[in-house]
Amino acid sequence: MSARDKVAELMAQYRAGFSLPGPLYYDGDLFDFEMKAIFGTQWLFACNECEVKEPGDYLTLELGRNSIIIVRDDNGEVQAFHNTCRHRGSRICQEHKGTVGRLVCPYHQWTYDLDGTLLSATQMPDDFDPRRYSLKPVHAANVAGLIYICLAENPPDLDHFKRTVTPYIAPHQPARTKVAFESVLIEKANWKLVIENNRECYHCAGNHPELLVSLVEAALPSDTRTHWFSELMKRKAGEWDALGLPHRPADGGIEFRCIRLPFNEGVTSMTMDGKPACKKLVGDLTERDLGSVRMFHVPNNWNHFLSDHIIHFRVLPRGPMETEVRTTWLVHEDAIEGWDYDVQRLAEVWQITNQQDQHLAEQNFLGVQSDAYEPGPYSPAGEFMILDFNRWYMSTMAEHLPPGAPGLRVAAE
Amino acid sequence: MSARDKVAELMAQYRAGFSLPGPLYYDGDLFDFEMKAIFGTQWLFACNECEVKEPGDYLTLELGRNSIIIVRDDNGEVQAFHNTCRHRGSRICQEHKGTVGRLVCPYHQWTYDLDGTLLSATQMPDDFDPRRYSLKPVHAANVAGLIYICLAENPPDLDHFKRTVTPYIAPHQPARTKVAFESVLIEKANWKLVIENNRECYHCAGNHPELLVSLVEAALPSDTRTHWFSELMKRKAGEWDALGLPHRPADGGIEFRCIRLPFNEGVTSMTMDGKPACKKLVGDLTERDLGSVRMFHVPNNWNHFLSDHIIHFRVLPRGPMETEVRTTWLVHEDAIEGWDYDVQRLAEVWQITNQQDQHLAEQNFLGVQSDAYEPGPYSPAGEFMILDFNRWYMSTMAEHLPPGAPGLRVAAE
Amino acid sequence: MSARDKVAELMAQYRAGFSLPGPLYYDGDLFDFEMKAIFGTQWLFACNECEVKEPGDYLTLELGRNSIIIVRDDNGEVQAFHNTCRHRGSRICQEHKGTVGRLVCPYHQWTYDLDGTLLSATQMPDDFDPRRYSLKPVHAANVAGLIYICLAENPPDLDHFKRTVTPYIAPHQPARTKVAFESVLIEKANWKLVIENNRECYHCAGNHPELLVSLVEAALPSDTRTHWFSELMKRKAGEWDALGLPHRPADGGIEFRCIRLPFNEGVTSMTMDGKPACKKLVGDLTERDLGSVRMFHVPNNWNHFLSDHIIHFRVLPRGPMETEVRTTWLVHEDAIEGWDYDVQRLAEVWQITNQQDQHLAEQNFLGVQSDAYEPGPYSPAGEFMILDFNRWYMSTMAEHLPPGAPGLRVAAE
Ligand code: FES
Ligand code: FES
Ligand code: FES
Ligand SMILES: [Fe+3]
Ligand SMILES: [Fe+3]
Ligand SMILES: [Fe+3]
Numbered sequence A, B, C: 001m002s003a004r005d006k007v008a009e010l011m012a013q014y015r016a017g018f019s020l021p022g023p024l025y026y027d028g029d030l031f032d033f034e035m036k037a038i039f040g041t042q043w044l045f046a047c048n049e050c051e052v053k054e055p056g057d058y059l060t061l062e063l064g065r066n067s068i069i070i071v072r073d074d075n076g077e078v079q080a081f082h083n084t085c086r087h088r089g090s091r092i093c094q095e096h097k098g099t100v101g102r103l104v105c106p107y108h109q110w111t112y113d114l115d116g117t118l119l120s121a122t123q124m125p126d127d128f129d130p131r132r133y134s135l136k137p138v139h140a141a142n143v144a145g146l147i148y149i150c151l152a153e154n155p156p157d158l159d160h161f162k163r164t165v166t167p168y169i170a171p172h173q174p175a176r177t178k179v180a181f182e183s184v185l186i187e188k189a190n191w192k193l194v195i196e197n198n199r200e201c202y203h204c205a206g207n208h209p210e211l212l213v214s215l216v217e218a219a220l221p222s223d224t225r226t227h228w229f230s231e232l233m234k235r236k237a238g239e240w241d242a243l244g245l246p247h248r249p250a251d252g253g254i255e256f257r258c259i260r261l262p263f264n265e266g267v268t269s270m271t272m273d274g275k276p277a278c279k280k281l282v283g284d285l286t287e288r289d290l291g292s293v294r295m296f297h298v299p300n301n302w303n304h305f306l307s308d309h310i311i312h313f314r315v316l317p318r319g320p321m322e323t324e325v326r327t328t329w330l331v332h333e334d335a336i337e338g339w340d341y342d343v344q345r346l347a348e349v350w351q352i353t354n355q356q357d358q359h360l361a362e363q364n365f366l367g368v369q370s371d372a373y374e375p376g377p378y379s380p381a382g383e384f385m386i387l388d389f390n391r392w393y394m395s396t397m398a399e400h401l402p403p404g405a406p407g408l409r410v411a412a413e
Helices: A003-012 A028-037 A159-172 A191-198 A227-243 A343-368 A384-398 A406-412 B003-012 B028-037 B159-172 B191-198 B227-243 B343-368 B384-398 B406-412 C003-012 C028-037 C159-172 C191-198 C227-243 C343-368 C384-398 C406-412
Strands: A043-048 A057-063 A066-072 A078-082 A097-099 A118-120 A137-143 A146-150 A177-187 A256-261 A292-297 A301-305 A310-319 A322-332 B043-048 B057-063 B066-072 B078-082 B097-099 B118-120 B137-143 B146-150 B177-187 B256-261 B292-297 B301-305 B310-319 B322-332 C043-048 C057-063 C066-072 C078-082 C097-099 C118-120 C137-143 C146-150 C177-187 C256-261 C292-297 C301-305 C310-319 C322-332
Touching: A003 A028, A003 A384, A003 A406, A028 A310, A028 A384, A043 A057, A043 A066, A043 A310, A043 A322, A057 A310, A066 A146, A078 A146, A137 A159, A146 A301, A159 A256, A159 A292, A159 A301, A177 A343, A191 A310, A191 A322, A191 A343, A191 A384, A322 A343, A384 A406, B003 B028, B003 B384, B003 B406, B028 B310, B028 B384, B043 B057, B043 B066, B043 B310, B043 B322, B057 B310, B066 B146, B078 B146, B137 B159, B146 B301, B159 B256, B159 B292, B159 B301, B177 B343, B191 B310, B191 B322, B191 B343, B191 B384, B322 B343, B384 B406, C003 C028, C003 C384, C003 C406, C028 C310, C028 C384, C043 C057, C043 C066, C043 C310, C043 C322, C057 C310, C066 C146, C078 C146, C137 C159, C146 C301, C159 C256, C159 C292, C159 C301, C177 C343, C191 C310, C191 C322, C191 C343, C191 C384, C322 C343, C384 C406
Parallel strands: none
Antiparallel strands: A043 A146, A057 A066, A057 A097, A066 A078, A078 A137, A137 A146, A177 A322, A256 A292, A292 A301, A301 A310, A310 A322, B043 B146, B057 B066, B057 B097, B066 B078, B078 B137, B137 B146, B177 B322, B256 B292, B292 B301, B301 B310, B310 B322, C043 C146, C057 C066, C057 C097, C066 C078, C078 C137, C137 C146, C177 C322, C256 C292, C292 C301, C301 C310, C310 C322
């Protein structure tokens, strides 16, 4: 049985409304398929553009066995390349971040311009044509300061996303920030369980006391489960309308989600006490009590845009059993550490929350590997965003199945 | 070639009387097959019932990718369940042992009764039927205080074993003990090599000086290799008959072995000096010089029942290349540490012996992976119990081969 | 698709003059194939015979899952055996080196003579024929003191190599040395990338400042890229001819390389300052300024023979992703540490160089695993010896492909 047939059979076992069949979470062949069908085709969140502020600033990220360079070129554009030399394939940038004049391969010093062009390669014969050996480009897009990359030759449309979310996040001016703190967790869990964990707050009450100081569990303004939330939502909606800040759920379908939601009464930031994390607000904001814009984009990114800081989350699979979760906390580029903000105070809620979520995802991953595991029903009330994610996942995977494959029928449901 | 065909071919290479073909010790597909054909069908030793003394006391064990909960329910019965939540599959009990009122999944707090019934699940729709989401049960049986579990839907008969061995071990009253010490070794060896190592004392003379203070190498009362043993055996048999303690080899076929054998002259316990390990005897025993009941049950358990303590050994594969060996030393439940017994003194012989055996099994495992390894002949005198084990192993595996598979012929021989 | 078909397909993707297709560097099936087609058929460098000086002295080496014993027998011959007991397969020698009277298996004490004959096995039945259970032999050959082994039943010819290189290296009398220092690196890189790294000095200028104190990048006496080298070469050639030391490139085809080349002007040894590493010269040499004999033999060995010490490099794959590189520094057997030589000074250049090369090979290995990696062109001027190695590799692999396999055509080109 070919790997693709196997994937099609595994996918055929999926039932909408239920968690995925076990092997969809851990099978190695399925993972290889995903790396092509999902991570090889979709726009992936990479970083904030402020992380590569000046020409020559770069950072690298690793996606399975692939390494990507994000670098600002001499024209001030953010570019992305595969981090593998066109000579014999060595990694070129060997640090996670840095600043360079040119991209020089450490092995035999083949030297590339920041736009990927091969500038020099010694000891090569006269008929060697350097124009055929530029670094392999990766598409990069800038959405109000957030850099997304796409490894596909022909990336899917990003315009609808960009046009839709920009009004929500632009007031926070993500590009005019700096990284105050960064954390990288290597979770022993399949990436989809990391995403599922993020896509619901059904687990919050039992696990995230620190987060719930600020976060309201209601994921939609129309949530009527509690009276006080409806009241709060109505009041905040009025204030935000007055400020010209969009807040209603954006029309992202199953591709993305963007919404502004209030924090608990009296809370202005995601801190242990709900009080501000940074004196200086981001962008040109002057109001502190703005809740947060929550933005998610398949398959690997969610964010909080607050009045006084921004948090990006980036999920990258390292293999079927291991996932990197990178979190960056950003404040206004002119905010002064020690005066405007304290790193520990700024980052502690989500650091604790991330650790709690890591534990949950890892225990979930252990359990779904049991022979006795059987997909169980999601809560339509508490886990509807996972239903969306799974629908998106199945349909995106299905695009790479051969016509007539058993998994297609299921994905279409 | 399908995995089952491959297994059938590997099994066909087996020759009775010789150690197994190399891949039967390390092949990953064969291991997956074993997990179903052996560990998915057979009764497996789990623990002593005193380890889950009160309602709500639980322990967990891991068998390959499966985790099992052993818990005493509110009726005082020992029950076993798959440790995977019926919601999204999270592990429920995340510690090796503990005490709970109900089994509450840490992820979204689905709550199960100690009998596995789902008692509550919040945010689920009205048509959600909790009766369909009980924890998946695992069969549990109590053999004079020893808990065995079986993952099969229809477990094989355990009655013959239970009826046969109870008269041997009941006088030691295993249930009225407590764990004085526990050790867990993770051995880098296939589980079958761990069992083979245990099933012979051919290696004792060269490796176990501490054990041989007490242990007599003769495995059968009829062993006539040394005159002194015959004499000793005859005398001890008379004493045990007088006490009403059964000692002759039980009729366990290739499934189990149960026998009482004497220690070396003058030795009453498995200690470094052969002197008692615990002042208080187990059960209601009053005689100290009882040798030990040695009881083995395929595929994963052997035990020593002495006059002053009991030792259980439990073997659980973690993968084709790694095996967990758990040893528990139990004394009378009323024995007082520091007064009746000293943990160090109680456990040292088998701790050292286990380490020696771990090294032997690991070096054996390294060697059988060589391309030059060729199955060699067992000693009929020194290794006859391995011959039994292999016969059992081959025939049990063969039950899961398709009719006409090459491995069947071999297993039948 | 069978593993052999897969290998044939992977090999068919090779283009001469370009680095190998990615999977040829990391695919697990291909590696298994190599272990048979390359490491199971070829002569492999094992050690210097001085490392097993006296009868009973042994060392072990590990090649994938195989362990080999090199031992000097009672007749003073160096022998090699598979390190797996004929009883149940245990490793016999469990240390890297040692001295024994007989080869006694630690498990059940089966005892073998140093020539591999089984001398005793207790508890075996009367019809047990020990002559059928000798240790499985491995061919061993002695090339002027260097021990090569071959796991094949019918080893390829080694005579041409032996006859050709002996005049170059015999004056250094490798057998009359002792190991002054030994280093073992476990590199996270495929073994072929370790060899490729060694087969070119294109990377030296950018990475090996310490090595370039002594080493001249020119790999051939005919190298005319710099005038000073041509002049130096001409002068040294005259001196060496006068001393009767052969130096011209030996006719090793793609199987081996042997040549004497000068060091930089004024340099006599591979030290940080170019000055001697050992007062006492090797063999009966009296001249210090001899450059070094550089000798390479496929697939796993290169050496430097200097006037005052000898360096052997041995490469052994542990798996597709991991390679052991063992380096030994040898001095005259009568040289006195602290008086004639200082270990730190003797070994530091190649210790640093090895670490640099490890890093280069590892980064190369990371890069070739990228989906974006594409074989790139070798420099004909700087990397011609890799072209030779790849030609040898492809043709040797092809000998094990079925007639008509796609990889054959490519290998023949
Ligand atoms: S691999 Fe990059 S320059 Fe050679
Ligand atoms: S996974 Fe157990 S309650 Fe959700
Ligand atoms: S395995 Fe070597 S003597 Fe038994
Ligand atoms: Fe969470
Ligand atoms: Fe033992
Ligand atoms: Fe180098």
